[in-house]
Amino acid sequence: MEKSPQELYEEREKRFMDAVQLKVPDRVPIIPCLDFFPAIYAGITFEEAMYDYDKAYMAWKKTALDLDADMYWNSYISYPGKGLEVLGYNLLKWPGKGLKADRMYQFVEGEYMKASEYDEFLADPTDFMIRTYYPRVCSAMAGLQKLPPIHGGYWQGIFGLVGSFGDPEVQESLKALMEAGNIFAKWFEFLGDFNKELEALGYPNALGAATYAPYDIIGDTFRGTRGVMLDMYKNPEKLLAAVDMVTPWALEAGINGAKASGNPRVWIWLHKGCDGFMNDEQFKTFYWPGLKKVIMGLIEADLVPYVYIEGDYTCRLETIADVPKGKVVYHFEQVDIYKAKEILGGVACISGNVPNALLCTGTPEEVKEYCKKLIDVLGKDGGYIMDSSACIDEARPENLKAMIDFTKEYGVYS
Amino acid sequence: MQEKLKELIADLKEEEALELVKEMLSNGTDPMDVLETCRTAVEVVGKRFEEGKYFIPDLLMSGEIMENISNIVKPHISADTEEKKRGKVLIGTVEGDIHDIGKNIVTFMLEVNGFDVLDIGVDVPPEVFVEKIKEFQPQVVGLSGLLTLAFDSMKNTIEALENSGLRDKVKIMIGGSPTDEQVAKYVGADAHGKDANAAVELSRQWTEGN
Missing domain, CATH: 1.10.1240.10 (Methionine synthase domain)
Structure with missing residues (x-):
């Protein structure tokens, strides 16, 4: 008898949780993480994916159903272009704003907080965010620079604080925030509708919530790669204090996001701790302690830290093995898979590692061969989730399909 | 001292x-x-x-x-002095991609190793590669990209070099996280460099006798 969507849904969730808990599931779960692949696959431009929700809905749904993997990705990762425009969001260039229609949006690095501003940030982070950081990151919020210190609204101070909201530039920013607010609220509603439909069809959502490693919060969006790397030499105490300060923020984002979605998978997007980006001592000083606190906090909240690791992480394996057994997923882009299994096997579930270049330029036969090796090595006795190395934009559809279908066939545990 | x-x-x-x-x-x-x-x-x-x-x-x-x-x-210092360089390398991140960390590291390592390097930046269209290569006349060209979408930009860049008769005058290496030998073949490059050291090694091989 054919299984109902509800049964399929539960079966897929169990398959995932078995892999996480290092039990042997019925077969290797397959959860391909997607960027803009659905747009390419369904024949819409990236610009359309960011601006036309109906087209995005169609593209992402068609992809999820055609791929028929264990979990789906919605178009969250494509972001609402109009909302970014109204905000004047400076952290990205995207198709329709600085890039051609068929290009993936890209991150614009900068020193959005200068080294000389650490003290201000550490002393009153929320005030710094509202009056200095947001105006830099979002052009539309530039007016907020004209506000007096936000903490000054006690007793008669409230008159001056409120009075500053009469400033035309402040009001411009508030209007823009209301407009962007409507756009983002609608966008979340659209994603919610999509999730409901896909879940009713029997597919769980791969992404429950997202957060970052504390060091990356400072490095990615405040100080930039160069800034944060130099801080390790020139301002180590301040950098550490900032990392400590944002650690509870990172945990809070994961827990609140998962509560809102009712989905335990909290993806932690790692960027700047990979091999080559710092030495081992720096990793153990600046990177891992904060990340570990986030991982442990999520576990305590009964959530699953889904640690998505960019770059090579072979040198970090021993350090990141220091987590409770059967609670964490480590998703690797590049790693020595034999060492990964040897060090993390019996500790954490491993995912990823099918090269995106192979999916782009290889043949289905080559993809199957690679997946076979992954299942034989990483999937031995469970503890592996099949996935690409990095979220997928371009890939030959037949290659992606081969990765999925082959896993369903060859990845069965008997 | x-x-x-x-x-x-x-x-x-x-x-x-x-x-x-x-x-x-x-x-x-x-x-x-x-x-x-x-x-x-x-x-x-x-x-x-x-x-x-x-x-x-x-x-x-x-x-x-x-x-x-x-x-x-x-x-x-009164005036700049010329020093003998090992060879010329032109490097840039291809069109549609604005990642620059890897490219900057390769530039640094090439300079340290005595190469005359011209870094033409990020999101560089094929026609700009053609123009700059004509001006600078490097022996080696490095194409950088961190996105899988950069593969086709690399391919287009190399095609543009072919169309303008420059392809045989330079050796081309590609680099960036998602690239590998197979990608080098796909885009028509001479080689793939897995990291900055490999880029130096390739440039050395290609400029020997200079």
Whole structure:
């Protein structure tokens, strides 16, 4: 008898949780993480994916159903272009704003907080965010620079604080925030509708919530790669204090996001701790302690830290093995898979590692061969989730399909 | 004092190195000798990077120290002197991709190893590669990209070089996280460099006899 969507849904969730808990599931779960692949696959431009929700809905749904993997990705990762425009969001260039229609949006690095501003940030982070950081990151919020210190609204101070909201530039920013607010609220509603439909069809959502490693919060969006790397030499105490300060923020984002979605998978997007980006001592000083606190906090909240690791992480394996057994997923882009299994096997579930270049330029036969090796090595006795190395934009559809279908066939545990 | 300075820079001790440079200049040391010491110190940094003892932050930090020393030394120098370079490399991130960390590291390592490098930036369209290659006349061209979408830009760039008759005049290497040998073949490059050291090695091979 054919299984109902509800049964399929539960079966897929169990398959995932078995892999996480290092039990042997019925077969290797397959959860391909997607960027803009659905747009390419369904024949819409990236610009359309960011601006036309109906087209995005169609593209992402068609992809999820055609791929028929264990979990789906919605178009969250494509972001609402109009909302970014109204905000004047400076952290990205995207198709329709600085890039051609068929290009993936890209991150614009900068020193959005200068080294000389650490003290201000550490002393009153929320005030710094509202009056200095947001105006830099979002052009539309530039007016907020004209506000007096936000903490000054006690007793008669409230008159001056409120009075500053009469400033035309402040009001411009508030209007823009209301407009962007409507756009983002609608966008979340659209994603919610999509999730409901896909879940009713029997597919769980791969992404429950997202957060970052504390060091990356400072490095990615405040100080930039160069800034944060130099801080390790020139301002180590301040950098550490900032990392400590944002650690509870990172945990809070994961827990609140998962509560809102009712989905335990909290993806932690790692960027700047990979091999080559710092030495081992720096990793153990600046990177891992904060990340570990986030991982442990999520576990305590009964959530699953889904640690998505960019770059090579072979040198970090021993350090990141220091987590409770059967609670964490480590998703690797590049790693020595034999060492990964040897060090993390019996500790954490491993995912990823099918090269995106192979999916782009290889043949289905080559993809199957690679997946076979992954299942034989990483999937031995469970503890592996099949996935690409990095979220997928371009890939030959037949290659992606081969990765999925082959896993369903060859990845069965008997 | 030259040895001491070399050591301080190689060990990334910025404040002490800057102090020493000031002291040396006020004692009448030839500013060109200071710069020469810096060059040998950066060679040590490059070597430690090749050996896996130093990583990207160390390269950036040594660059930062060099820049600050140059700022102190420059007012003391009358004219620039030419030095013999090992060969010319033109490097850029291909169209549609604005990632630059990897490209910058390769540029740094090539310069440390005596190459004359022209870095033409990020999101560089094929026609700009063609134009700059005509002007600069490098022996080696490096195409960088961190996105899988960059593969087709690399391909288009190399096609543009073919169409303008430049393809046979240069060796082309590609690099960036998602690239590999198979991608090099796909885009029509001569080789793939897995990291900055590989890029230096390829450039060396291709410019030997210069």
